[in-house]
Amino acid sequence: MAGHSHFSPSNVEEHFEFTAEGRKRVIYAFIAGVVALIVGIFLLSRGEHDAAHAVAEHGAEHGEHLSGGAAAHHGGYDWTNRIWANLWLNGVFFTGIAVIGMFFVSIQYLAKAGWSSVVKRIPEAFPIFLYVTFPILLLTFLFKGDVIFHWMHHGITDPSSEHYDKIIAGKSGYLNQPFFLIRMVAFFVLWIVLWRWLRKKSLEEDLNGGTENFYSMVKIATGFIVLMGISSSMSAWDWVMSIDTHWFSTMFGWYMFSSWHVTGLATITLTVLLLKDKGYMQYVNFNHLHDLGKFMFAFSIFWTYVWFAQFLLIYYANFPEETIYFLERWEGHNKIYKATEILNVFFNFFFPFLIMMTRDAKRTPIFLKICCAFIIVGHYLDFYQMIMPGTVGPHGGYGLVEFGMVTVFASAFIYLVSNELTKASLVAKNHPFLEEALHHDI
Amino acid sequence: MDSTERYLVGVYDDDEEVLHAVTEVKSNGVKIEEVYTPFPIHGLDVAIGHPRTRIPIAAFLFGCLGLVCIFSLINYTMVFDWPMIIGGKDFFALPDWIPVSFEGTVLFTAFGMVGTFLVSNSLWPGKQPRTFDLRSTDDKFIMAINMSNNKKSEAEIESILRASGAVEVNVKQF
Numbered sequence: 012m013a014g015h016s017h018f019s020p021s022n023v024e025e026h027f028e029f030t031a032e033g034r035k036r037v038i039y040a041f042i043a044g045v046v047a048l049i050v051g052i053f054l055l056s057r058g059e060h061d062a063a064h065a066v067a068e069h070g071a072e073h074g075e076h077l078s079g080g081a082a083a084h085h086g087g088y089d090w091t092n093r094i095w096a097n098l099w100l101n102g103v104f105f106t107g108i109a110v111i112g113m114f115f116v117s118i119q120y121l122a123k124a125g126w127s128s129v130v131k132r133i134p135e136a137f138p139i140f141l142y143v144t145f146p147i148l149l150l151t152f153l154f155k156g157d158v159i160f161h162w163m164h165h166g167i168t169d170p171s172s173e174h175y176d177k178i179i180a181g182k183s184g185y186l187n188q189p190f191f192l193i194r195m196v197a198f199f200v201l202w203i204v205l206w207r208w209l210r211k212k213s214l215e216e217d218l219n220g221g222t223e224n225f226y227s228m229v230k231i232a233t234g235f236i237v238l239m240g241i242s243s244s245m246s247a248w249d250w251v252m253s254i255d256t257h258w259f260s261t262m263f264g265w266y267m268f269s270s271w272h273v274t275g276l277a278t279i280t281l282t283v284l285l286l287k288d289k290g291y292m293q294y295v296n297f298n299h300l301h302d303l304g305k306f307m308f309a310f311s312i313f314w315t316y317v318w319f320a321q322f323l324l325i326y327y328a329n330f331p332e333e334t335i336y337f338l339e340r341w342e343g344h345n346k347i348y349k350a351t352e353i354l355n356v357f358f359n360f361f362f363p364f365l366i367m368m369t370r371d372a373k374r375t376p377i378f379l380k381i382c383c384a385f386i387i388v389g390h391y392l393d394f395y396q397m398i399m400p401g402t403v404g405p406h407g408g409y410g411l412v413e414f415g416m417v418t419v420f421a422s423a424f425i426y427l428v429s430n431e432l433t434k435a436s437l438v439a440k441n442h443p444f445l446e447e448a449l450h451h452d453i
Numbered sequence: 454m455d456s457t458e459r460y461l462v463g464v465y466d467d468d469e470e471v472l473h474a475v476t477e478v479k480s481n482g483v484k485i486e487e488v489y490t491p492f493p494i495h496g497l498d499v500a501i502g503h504p505r506t507r508i509p510i511a512a513f514l515f516g517c518l519g520l521v522c523i524f525s526l527i528n529y530t531m532v533f534d535w536p537m538i539i540g541g542k543d544f545f546a547l548p549d550w551i552p553v554s555f556e557g558t559v560l561f562t563a564f565g566m567v568g569t570f571l572v573s574n575s576l577w578p579g580k581q582p583r584t585f586d587l588r589s590t591d592d593k594f595i596m597a598i599n600m601s602n603n604k605k606s607e608a609e610i611e612s613i614l615r616a617s618g619a620v621e622v623n624v625k626q627f
Contacts, residue, residue, distance in 0.1 A: 368513075
């Protein structure tokens with residue numbers, strides 16, 4: 012029991028080896044993704060012309076202006092738009108997973124939690140992927156922003172233009188290109204700087220021990236939580252909500268944050284389980300898995316709560332300018348988004364809720380893995396239905412472009428995070444609460 | 454409760470000691486009824502070998518009951534008994550009902566769990582508490598052994614308790 016076992020820092024160190032075999036597999040997956048993407052783009056370029064015509068006419072017939080997404084724009088639709096929309100979708104989705112890694116570590120430090128010190132190196136490696144998503148989002152915005160954002164269309168805020176839109180012009184104090192860019196760059200730079208700072212302290216702790224680094228990390232974590240409170244909401248408005256420019260929801264910041272958060276938690280849990288299968292993470296016992304499972308269970312319910320609260324308010328108030336958002340996803344665009352809407356609730360609420368309810372399920376790796384898979388796929392679908400109806404509208408769907416793009420992003424994420432994991436011991440050996448974590452028992 | 458329940462009560466001085474004593478006493482074939490301590494001791498419940506609580510099952514069932522009850526109530530009042538159009542919605546406006554159904558589920562679960570806990574621990578109003586030794590609320594650790602569950606003689610069990618570190622062994626009858 013407590014106080015009876017002794018360990019020296021040298022025997023808790025664990026080094027992850029990213030083997031040549033492993034690297035090869037991830038690279039093959041990446042290549043497969045690229046091939047699927049290229050084939051998908053080729054098929055898209057061939058197949059879209061006729062279909063686009065038919066649907067455009069159909070849309071015009073029913074006067075589907077909907078919630079003001081770029082797809083509903085008066086101008087023409089280009090088949091390449093779906094590529095940029097996919098790039099944006101995956102950019103936002105994986106930015107979320109990366110930044111939640113830092114957020115998770117920050118919460119643990121702020122709460123001075125002991126149990127998580129055996130797993131904290133895994134989320135700590137996630138933000139490395141911000142180096143990839145930052146340029147992707149930035150360049151997509153700079154060069155193809157008008158494809159994604161209705162408010163960036165030329166002349167939309169100019170009263171003399173035929174494209175003038177009074178509602179969007181009214182929002183131009185916030186939704187304009189320079190201010191948007193400032194916010195995006197500021198968030199990414201601050202996230203990366205704080206993460207690098209925390210990471211540096213964390214690695215110094217491995218070398219020097221003591222509690223000095225721990226207290227500096229608590230301070231960095233506190234700063235990051237404050238930043239995250241602001242930036243998660245604002246990036247939700249900017250990157251996702253402003254796609255449907257006419258529409259707004261005061262719940263949206265929370266909604267997108269909760270989606271990011273639970274996906275991040277599922278990714279952390281899945282990484283821990285996969286590393287454990289490989290023989291690493293030997294200090295992680297069922298009690299730690301139970302805690303991670305509780306996190307996933309609780310935040311799946313939290314996501315549902317926020318998602319439903321947003322829906323219920325809009326449903327109940329029944330304002331046309333608000334209900335159009337759900338109507339578009341439920342019945343608009345020839346109902347192509349309806350299945351996603353239904354799967355969204357099943358994957359992100361019913362399955363995690365029913366699978367993870369019992370104590371035993373949270374302590375059984377296979378149940379946890381199934382649940383992680385549901386949550387990660389489910390929240391990809393969640394982001395899909397947030398972004399696609401407004402950007403590509405009736406031209407959306409699940410094709411090789413979607414499949415290829417998400418494979419490319421996921422394999423790049425796995426490669427970079429695995430590579431980052433090799434740079435430090437998997438166990439933070441001088442963490443002041445490590446001994447507590449080793450005896451964690453719930 | 455029959456009035457001739459006879460207990461042997463071992464008194465220990467230290468939390469670590471009582472934790473080891475539990476294992477030792479059990480390995481000598483003595484069945485322990487319960488251990489009373491001034492503060493929670495980590496791993497004690499596992500050492501005694503109490504089965505895991507089944508209260509989550511009760512919670513789930515009470516939750517289901519609550520959901521059904523509240524849902525039926527809303528359905529009866531809003532659809533059958535006195536249908537009203539609210540906000541232009543159908544009488545059967547499912548999304549509106551979810552918050553109330555949720556609250557009902559939580560209410561039934563909470564009361565049901567507390568009730569189950571009190572009943573299964575025979576803690577009803579007016580119940581006289583069984584105190585094996587008042588010092589278990591102060592600085593002593595008390596191990597209670599029900600004689601009717603053990604075949605060994607009192608003298609035997611007393612020597613086992615003393616060997617495991619008990620500073621006193623008393624007899625208590627209820």
